[in-house]
Amino acid sequence: MNDTLLLALPFAIPVLAGAIVLPFLRKNAQALAWVGLLTVVATVIATFLGPIKLETPEATTSWLGLFNISLALWDKQMFFLGFIFLFQILNSIYLLRHITRIPRPYLFMVFSLVAFGGACGVILAQNLLVMLIGWQMFLIALYALVLSGGDGTEPVAMKTLILGGASDFLMILGMLIYEHVASGELDISAHSHIATGSSFAAFTAFVLMFLGAGAKAGMWPFQTWIPEAAEAMPTPGFASLPASLSKILGVYFLFRICNDLFALSTAAKMVMFVFAIITIFAAIIPALVERNFKRVLAFITISSTGFMVAGLATSTVVGMIGALMFLLTHATYMAAMFYSAGNLEQAANGSTLEAIEGRKDILPYTVLGFLLALTAAVALLPTGGFLARQSLFDGLFESHNYFVFFFVWVGAIFNVAVVLKLAAVILAGWKSKNKADLGWTYVLPVIVLGIAALMGGFILDMNRDVLHRLLGANSDVIRDAWSLNKVSFVASFGVWVFGAALFFALRNPKGPEWSTFHFLRESKVLGRGYELAEEKTFDAYEVGLKVIHWIANQVFWHFERLMDRVADWCIRAGRNISRPALSSVHTGVYSNYLAWVITGLALVSALVLLR
Amino acid sequence: MDYLSHVMWIIAIPLLGSLLIPVLGWIGGKKYTGWLAVALIATAHILTWGLIHQGLTGEPVSDPTFITFMDSWKGCAIHFGLNIDALAVFMSFTASLIATLIAIYSLSYIEHEEHEPEYYFIVTLFVGAMMGLVFSTSLIFIYLFWEISALACWRLIGYFREPEYIWKADKAFLLTFAGAVLMLLGFGLVFAQYGSFDLVGPDSLAGKPIGAVALALIMAGIFSKSATVPLHTWLPDAGVAPSTITSLLHAAILVKIGLYGFARMFLNGMVIPQSYWVWILGFAMASAFISACAALMETNIKRLLAYSTVSQIGYTFLGLAAVSKWGYIGAILYIMAHGLAKGGLFLCAGIIEHGTHTKDMTKMGGLIKKMPITAIVYVTCALSIAGLPPLAGFFAKDFVITGLFEGHHPLVGTMAILTAILTLLYMLKSFHVIFLGQSRGEAHHEGSPVMVGVVVVLAVLTLAAGLGLQFPWNLAHKANEQREALVPKTIQISTQP
Incomplete structure (x- = not known):
């Protein structure tokens, strides 16, 4: 088999299964779920039997002479694919029973596989255009998965696709400028390393690509669809896509932009820091008072993007390691938390914090999985979360960005406080007597991911060589990066202490746990801010739509309609003038109409004669 | 013969x-x-x-x-x-x-x-x-x-x-x-x-x-x-x-x-002559943008699709007026991509009009339940016009935009991308208003087998023309070679009024 085709298997198998096999099973939700699981397993097996065994796991096929379909499966791609495979297998197991609870199971399963294929395509791609195609497939799948949540999800689905599509177009624009600046080079592996400070075009290309990739990862101002999707999408859809896969892909591409395509100037770094800090606070402040469990998790996942972007912006090895570890740890614990949220929602018949706190079923294993994930979320030792945060802080110190460090540090404190509030809500339900949990298909993904989150530090440490190759840095540098730095350790310790202190200080010991921080809603400044946020005043999508509609309205009424009126006036005037002549010709006999053509010919003849 | x-x-x-x-x-x-x-x-x-x-x-x-x-x-x-x-x-x-x-x-x-x-x-x-x-x-x-x-x-x-x-x-x-x-x-x-x-x-x-x-x-x-x-x-x-x-x-x-x-x-x-091309580009860009705005304001399905045509024709003109290899190839491919997709959309509109007896989108809604095949065809064709892969429209539109950059028209290229976002917006909006949400009209039915069969063929062709771009690409590429041989670029860009 052609090497390129072999390498394309992780992309092709799920997409073909989704398109060809599933339509035959559309009426049988259970069969859909089983075929989904088998497809994922088949993809994993095919990847291990096929492309991974290639002597040189890289292939390029020219397509139309336009660009190369370059795919690669070196260990760094395998490292990310491994994560994707793990998430997909667990997600498929979760779906074995949960599929019957999804309002549109067929739509869900087909596009779940398309998203899986698209994600593999993005990881395997060595060419920006191929990567973009994989990404847009992923986006369309995301849109369909939101719609699979049933009636009422349409506005959220539209928002998802419009924001994703708009960011893709920005990325295309950035890529075109990049291609121009890099003299026609679209191959990521070429390591063009264009200095963003070398020209305005290079800087513009960077900013546009950064925004496009950041949008995928859920960066401000493109993040507003995520909390809404968390509510609208079926739980496994959100857990596997916005909470994990889409973030992995977005930050992976951000990393490649910062590491492989551009050499960042100070201005470029500043842009990244600004977006990072805004992203952290634009998410974590509403998370404090949010009353829907899934939306709180969505806000946490958004704010984590800010931490990752900050790490990448340091342009130091340690900062980038921090960002990548943050990404992988975050994807793991967030997926675990989302599955837990799905289970709790099912037990409580609702996803509000009140409902979950007052539920009758304890769900011991689900809660255990959540708590395991929580250890990584609050970055306790020896989780990957700890290593990630430690590296991130080190990176900020090493690059002398103390001001940025302060904001990131404060953001981390708020994060810990919010996660502790969720833990308190869940544990409050412990008082009830029914100790039953949901079936094993629901529990297994939570527990496995919870353990993976807890063990993340060890897993990442075992893959140090991969990180070394990813960053092109010496593995000693990486080892040094993970050695305990006193300042950053104190800073990390401070996050735990202040985070916990914030939570306990502001907690109402006599009231329900969900009401923690709710006094903020009553405050004059923040309260008004929350009101405006709920009215979507700060929502870039809503604001953008209003602006676009205003422009469209002006253009339509003041230009387009005006032109139509002028055209109508001219035609009416012409008709009135020519009516007598026309009415004699307009008899309904075809031959008369042919006279028009002959008139034209006569005019030409006249011109010929005149010549 | x-x-x-x-x-x-x-x-x-x-x-x-x-x-x-x-x-x-x-x-x-x-x-x-x-x-x-x-x-x-x-x-x-x-x-x-x-x-x-x-x-x-x-x-x-x-x-x-x-x-x-x-x-x-x-x-x-x-x-x-x-x-x-x-x-x-x-x-x-x-x-x-x-x-x-x-x-x-x-x-x-x-x-x-x-x-x-x-x-x-x-x-x-x-x-x-x-x-x-x-x-x-x-x-x-x-x-x-x-x-x-x-x-x-x-x-x-x-x-x-x-x-x-x-x-x-x-x-x-x-x-x-x-x-x-x-x-x-x-x-x-x-x-x-x-x-x-x-x-x-x-x-x-x-x-x-x-x-x-x-x-x-x-x-x-x-x-x-x-x-x-x-x-x-x-x-x-x-x-x-x-x-x-x-x-x-x-x-x-x-x-x-x-x-x-x-x-x-x-x-x-x-x-x-070279200095006149900017006027043609200007008209094409204005056409693409103004009509995209108009499409966004329309509630009549056929008028919306018509404005979309005006906008996409402007796009095609942009490709031609870029006087560059990719622009020309993109424009030719876009003629095909737009033809297939817009043909499908209008014929879907015909099925919808037959089933609902109205062209007013605000009186539709929820039609996907009664017309699932038409809905799938509509969204496929709409996404092709909006320029999403792997549909034919994506490649053609991408080539046109690339051609604008290749022809050193970055501002027009940027405007073209903004217009593409508008296209995505109005196409998606029309799909949502017509097919999703609550039904706002009387009972509807899918079109006749012949009508539905034809729109399905058009949707499949839209997809096939994207996945199997090689065939139209070869013809378009050959057309560009013949153009360059007939009227060398040196003449086109050096000729002054």
Whole structure:
């Protein structure tokens, strides 16, 4: 088999299964779920039997002479694919029973596989255009998965696709400028390393690509669809896509932009820091008072993007390691938390914090999985979360960005406080007597991911060589990066202490746990801010739509309609003038109409004669 | 049979064969007129397959004096010449394919309407005029076929014969006719300057710079025919015609005639001085943007799709006016991609209108439950127009934008991307309003098997043209090579007014 085709298997198998096999099973939700699981397993097996065994796991096929379909499966791609495979297998197991609870199971399963294929395509791609195609497939799948949540999800689905599509177009624009600046080079592996400070075009290309990739990862101002999707999408859809896969892909591409395509100037770094800090606070402040469990998790996942972007912006090895570890740890614990949220929602018949706190079923294993994930979320030792945060802080110190460090540090404190509030809500339900949990298909993904989150530090440490190759840095540098730095350790310790202190200080010991921080809603400044946020005043999508509609309205009424009126006036005037002549010709006999053509010919003849 | 005779059949079968349709109607075979029309148009399409090998591999075949009407009279000659190159093969193949599918759809759609033979007669004549125009080498015959198509268009837009519809048909005819008369004057000026109407041949106009006045006059004709701002307003009004007709106008023939005429006359013929290109780019960009804004404001499904056509035609003009390899290839591919997708969308609109008895989108909603296949086709075609992969529209649009950057028009390229975002917005909005959410009207039903079958074929072709881009790409690439050989870029960019 052609090497390129072999390498394309992780992309092709799920997409073909989704398109060809599933339509035959559309009426049988259970069969859909089983075929989904088998497809994922088949993809994993095919990847291990096929492309991974290639002597040189890289292939390029020219397509139309336009660009190369370059795919690669070196260990760094395998490292990310491994994560994707793990998430997909667990997600498929979760779906074995949960599929019957999804309002549109067929739509869900087909596009779940398309998203899986698209994600593999993005990881395997060595060419920006191929990567973009994989990404847009992923986006369309995301849109369909939101719609699979049933009636009422349409506005959220539209928002998802419009924001994703708009960011893709920005990325295309950035890529075109990049291609121009890099003299026609679209191959990521070429390591063009264009200095963003070398020209305005290079800087513009960077900013546009950064925004496009950041949008995928859920960066401000493109993040507003995520909390809404968390509510609208079926739980496994959100857990596997916005909470994990889409973030992995977005930050992976951000990393490649910062590491492989551009050499960042100070201005470029500043842009990244600004977006990072805004992203952290634009998410974590509403998370404090949010009353829907899934939306709180969505806000946490958004704010984590800010931490990752900050790490990448340091342009130091340690900062980038921090960002990548943050990404992988975050994807793991967030997926675990989302599955837990799905289970709790099912037990409580609702996803509000009140409902979950007052539920009758304890769900011991689900809660255990959540708590395991929580250890990584609050970055306790020896989780990957700890290593990630430690590296991130080190990176900020090493690059002398103390001001940025302060904001990131404060953001981390708020994060810990919010996660502790969720833990308190869940544990409050412990008082009830029914100790039953949901079936094993629901529990297994939570527990496995919870353990993976807890063990993340060890897993990442075992893959140090991969990180070394990813960053092109010496593995000693990486080892040094993970050695305990006193300042950053104190800073990390401070996050735990202040985070916990914030939570306990502001907690109402006599009231329900969900009401923690709710006094903020009553405050004059923040309260008004929350009101405006709920009215979507700060929502870039809503604001953008209003602006676009205003422009469209002006253009339509003041230009387009005006032109139509002028055209109508001219035609009416012409008709009135020519009516007598026309009415004699307009008899309904075809031959008369042919006279028009002959008139034209006569005019030409006249011109010929005149010549 | 040589290629030139082959092409004569492609033109003659629909053009002359159309005359048989009213005859068949008069002798009592009214119900067979549709089948005859389908047979004539499909035969023309099948014959275009025989040209593909030549289009892909050979040099252009042309005979500017295939039929001589007037030879050496006062130093002038009028010939009907034929030219077979990759561009002509591409256009004839695409237009006849879409027209064939529309004719098949009409069998079910139009069967209960009055004046069926007349409908099929004019549709077939319309296709014949398109085929004639595509292969003509002489400006005079381009004009002749141009006007036949205008007459056909006028009659078809006013098909339902209500006073309002006739007014809109008159509007379309008068606007395009006025443009065509100006274009004819432009041809006259060109003839006065160079003494030839031929675009190929030893004394042809190829590579000769055109003057500003002649260019402006000819462009008026092209813009009016291709419904480019500010001469576009007839196209949204033409939505009063049956959906098959609007589909034919938007997807297969009418507006594409303007684009083809521009590509034939100015990218494979006369040379536009460099400083004038910016004006053409400006008009194209304004057309793409203004009509995208209008589409966003529309609630009438056919008017929305019509504004979308104006916008996408502007896009195609941008590709052509970029005067770059990717721009040209992108524009040609976009003619096909837009044709397939817009054909599908209008025919879906026909099914929706049949099922709901309204064009007002605000009275629809939730149709996906009653019309699932139509819904899937609609969203597939809409996403292709919006430029999402792996559909055909993505590649074509991407090439056009790349061409704009390649042609050193970054600002226009940026505007084109912003317009693409608007396109995504209004296309998605229309899908949501029509097919998703709560039903806001009476009970609906899916279209007839023939109608649904045709739209499914169009959606599949939209997908296939993206996944199997190789075939259209090869033709478009060859067309670009032939263009560059005929009118080298050095001439195009160095010619000054």
